[in-house]
Amino acid sequence: MTVVGVIILGAGFNCTIHEGFANPCMVLGRDIGETAYGLGVFAAWGPLFVLPISLGMAILWGAFTLVARLWARNR
Secondary structure (H helix, E strand, O other): OHHHHHHHHHHHOOOOOOOOOOOOOEEOOEEOHHHHHHHHHHHHHHHHHHHHHHHHHHHHHHHHHHHHHHHHHHO
16 A cells, blocks of 8 residues: 555655655645655565565464364364
8 A cells, every 4th residue: 555655646746755865745735755755665665574474474374274174174
C-alpha cells in the first residue's frame, strides 16, 4: 500500500519523493513533504524488514500444521 501511495503522490500531485531528504509536496494547499518522505522510505526499506519476519512465521505455521496433521492422523 505504501508503494501505491508514493506512486499516487509522485504521478498525481507531481511530488518528488526519494530517500535522501524531504521535498515540498503540496496536496490540497497543505505541505505533506515530511509525510511523503516517510512513506517513501517505508515503501523502499519496509519490505526488507517485514518480508523475513513474514516468511519465518509462514514456515513456522506450515511446520506446526504439518506436525499437527501427522499427529492427528496417527492417533
